Amino acid sequence: xxxxxxxxxxxxxxxxxxxxxxxxxxxxxxxxxxxxxxxxxxxxxxxxxxxxxxxxxxxxxxxxxxxxxxxxxxxxxxxxxxxxxxxxxxxxxxxxxxxxxxxxxxxxxxxxxxxxxxxxxxxxxxxxxxxxxxxxxxxxxxxxxxxxxxxxxxxxxxxxxxxxxxxxxxxxxxxxxxxxxxxxxxxxxxxxxxxxxxxxxxxxxxxxxxxxxxxxxxxxxxxxxxxxxxxxxxxxxxxxxxxxxxxxxxxxxxxxxxxxxxxxxxxxxxxxxxxxxxxxxxxxxxxxxxxxxxxxxxxxxxxxxxxxxxxxxxxxxxxxxxxxxxxxxxxxxxxxxxxxxxxxxxxxxxxxxxxxxxxxxxxxxxxxxxxxxxxxxxxxxxxxxx
Amino acid sequence: xxxxxxxxxxxxxxxxxxxxxxxxxxxxxxxxxxxxxxxxxxxxxxxxxxxxxxxxxxxxxxxxxxxxxxxxxxxxxxxxxxxxxxxxxxxxxxxxxxxxxxxxxxxxxxxxxxxxxxxxxxxxxxxxxxxxxxxxxxxxxxxxxxxxxxxxxxxxxxxxxxxxxxxxxxxxxxxxxxxxxxxxxxxxxxxxxxxxxxxxxxxxxxxxxxxxxxxxxxxxxxxxxxxxxxxxxxxxxxxxxxxxxxxxxxxxxxxxxxxxxxxxxxxxxxxxxxxxxxxxxxxxxxxxxxxxxxxxxxxxxxxxxxxxxxxxxxxxxxxxxxxxxxxxxxxxxxxxxxxxxxxxxxxxxxxxxxxxxxxxxxxxx
Ligand SMILES: Cc1ncc(COP(=O)(O)O)c(C=O)c1O
Ligand SMILES: Cc1ncc(COP(=O)(O)O)c(C=O)c1O
Numbered sequence: 217x218x219x220x221x222x223x224x225x226x227x228x229x230x231x232x233x234x235x236x237x238x239x240x241x242x243x244x245x246x247x248x249x250x251x252x253x254x255x256x257x258x259x260x261x262x263x264x265x266x267x268x269x270x271x272x273x274x275x276x277x278x279x280x281x282x283x284x285x286x287x288x289x290x291x292x293x294x295x296x297x298x299x300x301x302x303x304x305x306x307x308x309x310x311x312x313x314x315x316x317x318x319x320x321x322x323x324x325x326x327x328x329x330x331x332x333x334x335x336x337x338x339x340x341x342x343x344x345x346x347x348x349x350x351x352x353x354x355x356x357x358x359x360x361x362x363x364x365x366x367x368x369x370x371x372x373x374x375x376x377x378x379x380x381x382x383x384x385x386x387x388x389x390x391x392x393x394x395x396x397x398x399x400x401x402x403x404x405x406x407x408x409x410x411x412x413x414x415x416x417x418x419x420x421x422x423x424x425x426x427x428x429x430x431x432x433x434x435x436x437x438x439x440x441x442x443x444x445x446x447x448x449x450x451x452x453x454x455x456x457x458x459x460x461x462x463x464x465x466x467x468x469x470x471x472x473x474x475x476x477x478x479x480x481x482x483x484x485x486x487x488x489x490x491x492x493x494x495x496x497x498x499x500x501x502x503x504x505x506x507x508x509x510x511x512x513x514x515x516x517x518x519x520x521x522x523x524x525x526x527x528x529x530x531x532x533x534x535x536x537x538x539x540x541x542x543x544x545x546x547x548x549x550x551x552x553x554x555x556x557x558x559x560x561x562x563x564x565x566x567x568x569x570x571x572x573x574x575x576x577x578x579x580x581x582x583x584x585x586x587x588x589x590x591x592x593x594x595x596x597x598x599x600x601x602x
Numbered sequence: 603x604x605x606x607x608x609x610x611x612x613x614x615x616x617x618x619x620x621x622x623x624x625x626x627x628x629x630x631x632x633x634x635x636x637x638x639x640x641x642x643x644x645x646x647x648x649x650x651x652x653x654x655x656x657x658x659x660x661x662x663x664x665x666x667x668x669x670x671x672x673x674x675x676x677x678x679x680x681x682x683x684x685x686x687x688x689x690x691x692x693x694x695x696x697x698x699x700x701x702x703x704x705x706x707x708x709x710x711x712x713x714x715x716x717x718x719x720x721x722x723x724x725x726x727x728x729x730x731x732x733x734x735x736x737x738x739x740x741x742x743x744x745x746x747x748x749x750x751x752x753x754x755x756x757x758x759x760x761x762x763x764x765x766x767x768x769x770x771x772x773x774x775x776x777x778x779x780x781x782x783x784x785x786x787x788x789x790x791x792x793x794x795x796x797x798x799x800x801x802x803x804x805x806x807x808x809x810x811x812x813x814x815x816x817x818x819x820x821x822x823x824x825x826x827x828x829x830x831x832x833x834x835x836x837x838x839x840x841x842x843x844x845x846x847x848x849x850x851x852x853x854x855x856x857x858x859x860x861x862x863x864x865x866x867x868x869x870x871x872x873x874x875x876x877x878x879x880x881x882x883x884x885x886x887x888x889x890x891x892x893x894x895x896x897x898x899x900x901x902x903x904x905x906x907x908x909x910x911x912x913x914x915x916x917x918x919x920x921x922x923x924x925x926x927x928x929x930x931x932x933x934x935x936x937x938x939x940x941x942x943x944x945x946x947x948x949x950x951x952x953x954x955x956x957x958x959x960x961x962x963x964x965x966x967x
Contacts, residue, residue, distance in 0.1 A: 217619065217620070219620060221612075221613075221616055221618065221620070224612075224613040224615070224616045224621075225611060225612065225613035225616070225823060226611065227607070227608055227609070227611035228607040228608060228611065232607075233604070233607060233608060236607075237604075240603070240789060245903070246784075246790075249903070249905055250895070250905060250906075251895070251899055251902075251903040251904060251905065252899060252903060253903040254903070283650030283651075283654070283791065283822065283825070284650075284822045284823055284825075285822075285823075286810050286811075286812040286813065286821050286822030286823070287650070287810050287822060289812065290809065290810045290811060290812070317812065318811075318812045318813055318814070318821070319810075319811065319812030319813070319821065319822075320812075322811035322812055322814075322821070323811050323812070325811075326811060418823075420823060425607060425825075425827065426613075426823055426824065426825045426826055426827065426828070427650065427791050427792065427823075427824075427825025427827075427828050428791065442657075442809060442810075443653055443654055443657045443685075443809070444657060444684075444685070444688035444689045444691075444692055445653055445656065445657070445683065445684040445685030445686065445687070445688040445689060446653055446683075446684050446685055446688075447684075454653050454684070454685060454688070455650060455651045455652075455653035455654060455685070456651060456653070456782070456784060456790050456791075457790065457791075458650070458651075458789075458790045458791025458792075458828075459790055460789060460790065460791075461790075461791050461825075461828075525617075528617060528618065532618050532619065537612075537616070537618035537619065537620050537621075538618070539616060539617070539618075540617075
């Protein structure tokens with residue numbers, strides 16, 4: 217099988233596995249226990265926290281481990297707006313975009329039901345939020361506010377101008393949360409981390425384990441916990457720490473930053489080879505977000521006239537795993553909210569396939585796809601009813 | 603677990619063979635978890651641990667109490683884990699009336715007092731199966747029968763009990779039950795909440811929203827290896843529970859009898875029979891527990907109480923509630939026996955404890 221769905225999840229790397237295994241076996245202690253067995257694990261957790269903090273260029277105690285990116289997103293939004301409520305007894309305001317991940321969109325909906333005002337900034341045809349327009353939206357309200365934006369879009373890989381926005385928002389004293397789940401390990405986040413207040417990351421997108429993520433919280437940011445009970449993570453996130461997962465996260469971050477840029481350059485070449493090949497060999501394809509800065513390993517492409525599901529089924533039969541939209545929404549047949557927000561016609565949006573490359577992919581695999589896919593699309597187009 | 607990190611690493615929400623294989627594995631685990639507690643697979647929601655499961659059960663239900671003038675009434679016990687008690691504190695701030703039932707000297711609530719505390723607007727009773735510090739079991743069958751003719755739901759934190767004593771949610775009448783994998787030889791960072799499919803349906807508001815996994819009750823990419831680990835741990839626990847319980851019981855009795863014979867000033871906390879087989883909490887009157895821990899730490903990993911509270915100063919709320927003075931609580935150690943514990947280890951520990959206690963009390967006098 218050729219796996220081209222790394223934005224959904226990734227395999228762990230051998231060095232991550234090696235780092236994790238002892239924490240299932242002899243180093244199984246509870247890091248909160250005061251005895252040697254526990255302290256040894258606590259030390260490893262601290263080491264991992266330092267690895268993650270170093271990758272972001274932030275202080276160690278700003279990293280709070282969670283069960284994943286979804287929890288980090290939910291915590292950031294609900295926690296900050298809860299804190300607003302407790303402090304000001306007013307509901308506050310959330311400004312976000314229409315192309316966010318569902319972990320932010322669904323949370324925003326719930327907050328809106330509870331009385332928070334939510335503003336959704338539109339994106340242009342490339343999927344990008346206009347910085348000036350967003351700042352105007354922010355300026356229009358005197359309420360305490362939180363702005364939440366996705367750094368790299370999980371479907372298209374398109375990068376938002378978050379660094380620029382961060383500086384502008386900092387100047388206005390408005391809190392800024394960035395979902396960096398897809399950009400961690402693919403883009404250097406150190407500069408960005410200096411201008412955001414909260415940042416969500418997740419291990420399983422960077423060859424680390426599922427079920428572990430983190431929320432960066434800048435010192436001084438007022439945020440209520442999402443979960444209560446137990447004093448872990450400075451009293452902010454209770455629950456026995458997932459030591460093996462956390463150690464795996466540290467090792468994965470370390471590996472990604474170590475060879476990150478080099479491997480992104482390599483994956484970028486492979487992605488371009490795939491994109492150019494498909495454009496040449498298939499014809500009538502639409503690349504989404506192709507004209508702007510985006511993740512080097514992501515390609516979202518519509519084969520106009522065929523349903524994405526049919527393409528995926530055909531690909532599956534020849535041993536290629538790709539995705540339509542994001543993994544979490546692939547159960548529902550509706551076209552992607554991200555592409556629709558970019559003004560893509562529903563018909564074109566519903567034929568979008570996402571190829572996301574990662575560690576383990578090579579040129580031979582790309583060439584194999586370029587061999588298999590054109591005849592498949594041609595066959596589907598012949599059979600197509602539209 | 604390991605293959606689900608490396609070769610079968612797919613996201614169970616993905617529509618390709620990597621995803622399908624991952625999904626198949628999580629569904630097999632769901633059945634194993636369900637069968638350990640007599641539930642059906644569709645009643646299991648995977649979480650990141652029992653802390654999250656407890657939060658989801660308690661907070662998720664409150665969200666459904668829609669009358670803003672009466673947020674309802676909740677009953678819990680004073681010896682619950684902080685993952686229940688701290689949530690109750692926040693619910694109280696939001697207007698829920700909370701009754702915290704006291705316990706007797708053995709750590710059990712009084713069933714009659716539970717019955718008397720029920721009100722027409724009681725929507726939830728949260729009482730744990732087994733206490734994590736002293737191992738006492740609440741009178742589960744009695745609680746179930748009292749609640750059988752009251753609309754209040756029963757949430758049971760079974761993080762310490764699941765896999766160690768038989769629990770049948772249907773026979774007991776439990777509506778919501780929290781499990782933690784790492785307490786039953788599974789991985790940390792994995793748990794589950796049992797949500798009964800009773801009528802009228804229990805609808806929980808999610809804590810974590812997003813991809814819509816776990817029927818929307820708990821979004822987030824599933825921790826497939828963790829889930830597989832939990833499932834396997836449940837399967838093993840189910841088949842080994844009885845033999846292991848008997849073995850631990852013998853070891854525990856051996857430890858206690860050795861210690862009581864040699865140390866007269868000793869008090870065993872918790873219920874003499876209604877308790878977890880492998881957990882024993884002992885108060886060494888007149889000996890400082892921290893001192894004892896320090897002297898023993900080269901050879902024995904023990905704790906003064908709950909691990910999650912270890913960072914906290916202040917005596918245990920559980921020990922205080924069964925009537926121990928601050929001083930007695932500070933003289934208490936918890937011995938948590940388990941699958942790796944052998945007779946030889948027990949003998950060594952007993953000897954070491956007697957030796958250190960004798961030395962320390964000689965010094966003190
Ligand atoms: C942009 C983005 N945010 C959040 C998440 C959720 O992270 P997790 O899968 O760790 O819950 C994902 C992945 O599903 C994502 O792509
Ligand atoms: C009774 C009880 N409930 C809940 C928990 C929390 O479980 P977890 O560590 O999985 O969050 C624990 C253990 O710490 C416990 O002993």
